[in-house]
Amino acid sequence: MPYEYARRRVLGAIAEVGRIAMLIGETFRMLVPGVSAFHLVVEQMNAIGVQSLILVFIVSLFTGAVAAVQAAYQFANTVPLKFIGTVILRSTIIELGPVLTALIVGGRVGASIAAELGTMRVTEQVDALEAMAINPVRYLVVPRVVAAIIMLPVLSMIANAVAIFGGYVVAVSSIGVSTHTYVLGLKQGFYMKDLYSGLIKAFFFGGFISWMGCYYGFRTEGGAEGVGVATTRAVVASCVLVLIGDYVLANVLFRFIFAS
Amino acid sequence: MIQIRGLKKRLGTKQVLDGVDLDINKGETVVILGRSGTGKSVLLKNIIGLMQPDAGTIEVDGQDIVGLKEKDLNKVRIRFGLLFQGGALFDSMTVGENVGLPMREHTKMSAAEIEKRVTERLEWVGLKSVEQMKPASLSGGMRKRVGLARAIAMDPAYMLYDEPTTGLDPIMADVINRLIRSLQERIGVTSIVVTHDMNSAYHVGDRLSMLNEGRVVFTGTPDEARNTRDPLVKQFIEGSSDGPIKPL
Numbered sequence: 001m002p003y004e005y006a007r008r009r010v011l012g013a014i015a016e017v018g019r020i021a022m023l024i025g026e027t028f029r030m031l032v033p034g035v036s037a038f039h040l041v042v043e044q045m046n047a048i049g050v051q052s053l054i055l056v057f058i059v060s061l062f063t064g065a066v067a068a069v070q071a072a073y074q075f076a077n078t079v080p081l082k083f084i085g086t087v088i089l090r091s092t093i094i095e096l097g098p099v100l101t102a103l104i105v106g107g108r109v110g111a112s113i114a115a116e117l118g119t120m121r122v123t124e125q126v127d128a129l130e131a132m133a134i135n136p137v138r139y140l141v142v143p144r145v146v147a148a149i150i151m152l153p154v155l156s157m158i159a160n161a162v163a164i165f166g167g168y169v170v171a172v173s174s175i176g177v178s179t180h181t182y183v184l185g186l187k188q189g190f191y192m193k194d195l196y197s198g199l200i201k202a203f204f205f206g207g208f209i210s211w212m213g214c215y216y217g218f219r220t221e222g223g224a225e226g227v228g229v230a231t232t233r234a235v236v237a238s239c240v241l242v243l244i245g246d247y248v249l250a251n252v253l254f255r256f257i258f259a260s
Numbered sequence: 261m262i263q264i265r266g267l268k269k270r271l272g273t274k275q276v277l278d279g280v281d282l283d284i285n286k287g288e289t290v291v292i293l294g295r296s297g298t299g300k301s302v303l304l305k306n307i308i309g310l311m312q313p314d315a316g317t318i319e320v321d322g323q324d325i326v327g328l329k330e331k332d333l334n335k336v337r338i339r340f341g342l343l344f345q346g347g348a349l350f351d352s353m354t355v356g357e358n359v360g361l362p363m364r365e366h367t368k369m370s371a372a373e374i375e376k377r378v379t380e381r382l383e384w385v386g387l388k389s390v391e392q393m394k395p396a397s398l399s400g401g402m403r404k405r406v407g408l409a410r411a412i413a414m415d416p417a418y419m420l421y422d423e424p425t426t427g428l429d430p431i432m433a434d435v436i437n438r439l440i441r442s443l444q445e446r447i448g449v450t451s452i453v454v455t456h457d458m459n460s461a462y463h464v465g466d467r468l469s470m471l472n473e474g475r476v477v478f479t480g481t482p483d484e485a486r487n488t489r490d491p492l493v494k495q496f497i498e499g500s501s502d503g504p505i506k507p508l
């Protein structure tokens with residue numbers, strides 16, 4: 001029986017990947033008609049982006065602050081403190097900014113998309129769209145995916161700026177680094193390709209989060225309990241995908257595209 | 261007209277529809293009776309392509325809609341109005357936006373024209389000044405009627421009503437019964453009405469069909485139904501727990 005169980009799990013996983021690929025394919029097929037209802041995209045940009053601002057702000061402020069404290073501790077007597085700005089800048093724009101933003105937004109937005117679409121599914125609102133000859137992927141998925149892949153890079157940029165500021169506050173107020181030194185560190189450590197790669201990651205993360213939310217939302221069955229299950233799955237799947245995707249993208253970006 | 265032949269649908273382990281044959285002639289209203297859980301809603305969902313049957317054909321004006329591609333299916337769907345059993349209103353939208361959605365999506369009507377039509381259809385179902393309200397703040401019966409207003413917004417040639425009068429007070433039920441009749445008489449709508457409400461069934465139905473264990477077991481005029489000897493139909497119509505249909 002363990003063999004039978006394993007076989008069923010593997011086949012189930014393959015079928016799941018196939019269905020997700022079909023949803024993604026359908027999203028591309030419906031991209032143009034979906035985006036032409038631009039007010040729906042704007043609505044989602046607000047829900048996904050603007051509504052996440054405060055959370056992203058708080059998290060990145062403290063991330064920058066912690067990065068400064070950690071850097072100061074680890075540098076102690078080995079690395080000159082003039083590098084503190086450099087370290088914070090590079091770790092933020094390549095990794096912390098996009099990844100942490102994706103994880104928080106994945107939790108917040110992935111859950112809300114799955115809960116909303118899941119509720120629509122179990123109360124037959126998705127059926128109602130279809131019955132009215134409105135394609136649910138065009139009407140519900142495209143605006144969310146497009147909004148997420150636009151807003152995640154934007155949120156990441158904001159997170160970068162806020163984290164660097166958070167690091168600055170700590171560096172100047174409790175580590176004893178001057179503004180001049182910190183800024184010099186930033187200037188020396190800034191590479192355009194770091195920024196690009198961070199933004200490219202954020203773009204993909206936006207896709208992961210919104211597609212997972214939509215996919216598990218659409219597949220919801222069984223009332224309020226089912227909506228809870230869908231929400232959890234969407235959050236777990238988007239966070240896992242963000243972390244795995246981060247690794248894959250890091251390899252592709254730094255070993256091939258931006259390799260120097 | 262709608263012509264259903266040998267329609268089968270299995271859901272989970274249950275053979276819900278097991279060879280349904282049914283004809284609905286042009287301009288006619290057929291009432292579908294049957295116990296809770298016999299597959300009346302499933303039948304309607306097959307007719308509008310929300311569920312794919314396992315076997316059988318569903319012809320709408322001579323065109324078999326089973327297995328149609330989305331684009332062709334949508335051309336058929338646009339001529340249908342479906343009132344869902346639970347209303348299925350979009351709860352992120354106001355009542356007015358709900359009723360106006362099909363027009364915004366499928367016609368070039370101006371915002372003012374849509375607004376006028378929305379108000380008119382809401383009045384038909386006995387609702388006034390509710391356009392700005394959200395579905396969550398309506399009563400169950402009001403939600404049902406908004407769903408009905410949305411279903412008839414595009415002047416459909418075919419209407420599928422899933423329990424249009426359940427949850428309504430007797431006066432409102434009569435308003436809806438008259439509306440179903442007048443849509444038929446004024447615009448010649450062809451309708452299927454699923455209901456448990458015998459009063460409504462006699463009022464709106466040209467013919468009554470009874471669904472039991474996945475098949476149509478009776479079809480006849482309201483008079484034929486009233487005078488039937490068939491113990492199954494008789495028991496259902498009279499609403500008795502004694503008879504060939506066991507409550508459990």
Ligand SMILES: Nc1ncnc2c1ncn2[C@@H]1O[C@H](COP(=O)(O)OP(=O)(O)OP(=O)(O)O)[C@@H](O)[C@H]1O
Binds near residue numbers: 271274297298300303
């Ligand atoms: N999506 C589904 N998945 C699995 N089973 C389903 C599904 N939808 C309906 N069923 C089953 O199909 C049967 C018929 O359901 P249906 O909703 O058509 O009943 P009904 O005749 O409309 O009943 P009611 O009068 O209570 O509305 C039920 O046994 C139900 O459990």
Ligand SMILES: [Mg+2]
Binds near residue numbers: 300301302422
């Ligand atoms: Mg039903």
